[in-house]
Amino acid sequence: MIELKKIKVGAVSYLNTKPLLYGIKRSPALMQMIDLIEDYPANIAARLAAGTIDIGLAPVAVIPKLNEWHIVSDYCISAENDVASVCLFSDVAVDKIEKVLLDYQSRTSVNLCKILLKHYWHINPVQEEAKEHYINAIKGTTAGVVIGDRALKQRANSAYIYDLAGAWKNMTGLPFVFAAWIANSQLPQDFITLFNEANALGLQHLDEVIAENPYTAYDLHTYYTANISYTLTAQKIEGMNRFLDYLRTASAALV
Numbered sequence: 488m489i490e491l492k493k494i495k496v497g498a499v500s501y502l503n504t505k506p507l508l509y510g511i512k513r514s515p516a517l518m519q520m521i522d523l524i525e526d527y528p529a530n531i532a533a534r535l536a537a538g539t540i541d542i543g544l545a546p547v548a549v550i551p552k553l554n555e556w557h558i559v560s561d562y563c564i565s566a567e568n569d570v571a572s573v574c575l576f577s578d579v580a581v582d583k584i585e586k587v588l589l590d591y592q593s594r595t596s597v598n599l600c601k602i603l604l605k606h607y608w609h610i611n612p613v614q615e616e617a618k619e620h621y622i623n624a625i626k627g628t629t630a631g632v633v634i635g636d637r638a639l640k641q642r643a644n645s646a647y648i649y650d651l652a653g654a655w656k657n658m659t660g661l662p663f664v665f666a667a668w669i670a671n672s673q674l675p676q677d678f679i680t681l682f683n684e685a686n687a688l689g690l691q692h693l694d695e696v697i698a699e700n701p702y703t704a705y706d707l708h709t710y711y712t713a714n715i716s717y718t719l720t721a722q723k724i725e726g727m728n729r730f731l732d733y734l735r736t737a738s739a740a741l742v
C-alpha cells in the first residue's frame with residue numbers, strides 16, 4: 488500500500504491550545520493524515536516560514552514573512568477583552584518603566600507590546616528581545632512581556648500587570664487575534680473539513696479538557712471561557728488586519 492504524504496501540523500504547546508488539540512488527538516481519521524508537533528509560538532512561526540510544517544497554529548505576526556498563506560480554520564487563539572496570559576509585568580507603573588524585555592517565545596505579543604508602548608502608553612523605553620530565563624530579570628524599572636503558561640504563573644509575582652489584549656481593546660475597540668491556523672500552501676478540502684470539526688470538539692468538552700490538564704496557578708475554566716476566545720469572527724479578522732497594518736508601518740517589527 489502506498490503511504491500518502493502526511494500533512495505536518497504545528498501547534499502551540501501551551502494550555503490555551505489544549506481545547507483545540509483535544510478533538511484532533513481523538514480523531515483516528517485525522518491522526519492518520521497528519522504528523523503533529525508541539526512547540527512554542529516563535530518556533531511554530533519559524534517552521535511555517537521555513538516550510539518544515541504545512542500548517543501551524545501560528546502567531547499572526549508571521550503573515551508578512553510568508554510567500555503564501557491561507558487561514559484554514561474557524562478557530563484561533565484570540566481575546567475579546569483581557570486575555571490573562573499575555574501581559575506586560577512590572578514592579579513599577581508603566582510611565583516609570585525604563586526597559587522592556589520581550590518574550591523570546593512570542594512573535595505576535597512582542598509586536599503588540601511595541602505598538603502599545605508607542606501608540607497607547609506613549610512611552611519609549613529600551614526594548615530588548617529576551618533570552619531564556621529572563622523572567623528573573625523582571626524587577627525594578629525593568630519590565631517584561633511574558634506569554635502563555637509562564638504568564639499565568641507570573642501574575643502572582645508582579646505588582647503591575649498590564650494585559651495587552653485589554654489595552655488593545657481600549658485603544659482600538661477591537662478584539663485581538665494572537666494565533667490562527669495558517670497553511671503555507673493550499674490544503675485538501677476533506678482535510679480542512681475534518682480539521683475544523685476536530686477543533687470544535689474540545690470546546691464542547693471543556694470539563695474533560697480541564698480534567699486532563701490539572702493546573703493550579705489560574706482557573707482554567709475562566710481562562711477557556713472568559714479570557715481566550717476561540718472562534719474567528721469577522722470582527723476578529725478586522726482586529727487582525729488592524730494589527731497587520733500597524734506592523735507594516737512599524738520600522739522595527741520583530742518577526
Ligand SMILES: C=C(O[C@@H]1C=C(C(=O)O)C=C[C@H]1O)C(=O)O
Pocket residue numbers: 499501503528529545546547564570572573592593594595596597634635636638665666
Ligand atoms: C494568548 C496567547 O497567545 C499566544 C501568543 C502568541 C505570540 O505572542 O506570538 C502566539 C500564539 C498564542 O498561543 C498566549 O500564549 O498566552
